[in-house]
Amino acid sequence: MSIDSRSDRAVYLQVADIVRSDIVKGRLKPGDDLPSEAALGQTLGVGREAIRQALGVLRAEGLIATTRGFGTRVRERAERHNLKLKRGDVATARMPSEPERRTMDLDEGVPLIVLTHADGSVELLDAETVELTA
Amino acid sequence: MSIDSRSDRAVYLQVADIVRSDIVKGRLKPGDDLPSEAALGQTLGVGREAIRQALGVLRAEGLIATTRGFGTRVRERAERHNLKLKRGDVATARMPSEPERRTMDLDEGVPLIVLTHADGSVELLDAETVELTA
DNA sequence: GTACATTTGTGCGTATGTATG
DNA sequence: TCATACATACGCACAAATGTA
Numbered sequence: 383m384s385i386d387s388r389s390d391r392a393v394y395l396q397v398a399d400i401v402r403s404d405i406v407k408g409r410l411k412p413g414d415d416l417p418s419e420a421a422l423g424q425t426l427g428v429g430r431e432a433i434r435q436a437l438g439v440l441r442a443e444g445l446i447a448t449t450r451g452f453g454t455r456v457r458e459r460a461e462r463h464n465l466k467l468k469r470g471d472v473a474t475a476r477m478p479s480e481p482e483r484r485t486m487d488l489d490e491g492v493p494l495i496v497l498t499h500a501d502g503s504v505e506l507l508d509a510e511t512v513e514l515t516a
Numbered sequence: 517m518s519i520d521s522r523s524d525r526a527v528y529l530q531v532a533d534i535v536r537s538d539i540v541k542g543r544l545k546p547g548d549d550l551p552s553e554a555a556l557g558q559t560l561g562v563g564r565e566a567i568r569q570a571l572g573v574l575r576a577e578g579l580i581a582t583t584r585g586f587g588t589r590v591r592e593r594a595e596r597h598n599l600k601l602k603r604g605d606v607a608t609a610r611m612p613s614e615p616e617r618r619t620m621d622l623d624e625g626v627p628l629i630v631l632t633h634a635d636g637s638v639e640l641l642d643a644e645t646v647e648l649t650a
Numbered sequence: 651g652t653a654c655a656t657t658t659g660t661g662c663g664t665a666t667g668t669a670t671g
Numbered sequence: 672t673c674a675t676a677c678a679t680a681c682g683c684a685c686a687a688a689t690g691t692a
């Protein structure tokens with residue numbers, strides 16, 4: 383797999399495709415460190431900007447998480463717990479605002495479950511840790 | 517509201533806060549066009565990079581959508597339809613991959629609802645257009 | 651259809667700041 | 672203390688898409 387700078391698909395999306403494939407196919411496993419941005423750029427022969435944009439795409443997909451000064455690693459999947467909807471409960475999903483994300487200590491690319499109860503009260507849940515059933 | 521480049525909060529996050537506030541408070545309404553990146557940069561006295569990162573944050577939150585060659589506008593909320601979970605259905609939420617997002621023609625910042633039926637079949641739904649009940 | 655101005659997308663270079671180990 | 676690595680921010684240039692004259 384390599385980069386074609388004359389392709390219709392932008393270079394950074396090709397980079398994202400390659401790394402995503404590595405994750406989905408299991409060549410990179412949850413908890414694994416990715417190479418540094420500089421190393422990735424060297425390996426693939428593209429600039430840092432393209433690498434950073436590619437990693438941004440994968441962060442937004444919830445596949446990786448980056449720690450400043452440390453590096454980027456494949457995100458581990460939290461265990462889900464079951465949540466049984468009660469009568470009158472309504473559940474929707476949306477992305478958190480950036481301040482919400484910080485407050486709830488969520489990684490990028492993780493949606494919220496918004497649970498509105500019959501009495502009008504609202505709960506915000508990390509979508510990655512819950513599954514809903516009737 | 518203006519930008520303090522010596523603040524702890526990054527310039528682009530301050531820009532995002534300002535524009536988000538304009539949207540949440542209704543100064544910018546669904547369907548409204550935002551000023552161009554250049555105009556925003558002029559108005560706020562910051563470079564294009566900070567503007568583009570700020571808009572990237574708001575896109576990831578599902579608040580705005582950008583069309584190349586045209587501009588950026590406040591997203592309109594689609595109407596939700598109710599989906600009643602059947603016995604054996606399990607619903608989770610996650611972000612689409614970039615190829616999924618293109619295939620399903622979703623804006624950035626819109627999660628997927630993953631509906632797994634009792635027989636093992638899986639449905640992917642635009643999270644913005646559904647609400648789940650028991 | 652053509653041409654044009656506007657606007658965003660992409661990519662690179664440079665510099666400095668900050669968190670981690 | 673120090674090297675490494677990512678974050679932020681500015682600048683520039685050109686490509687590509689849009690809407691309009």
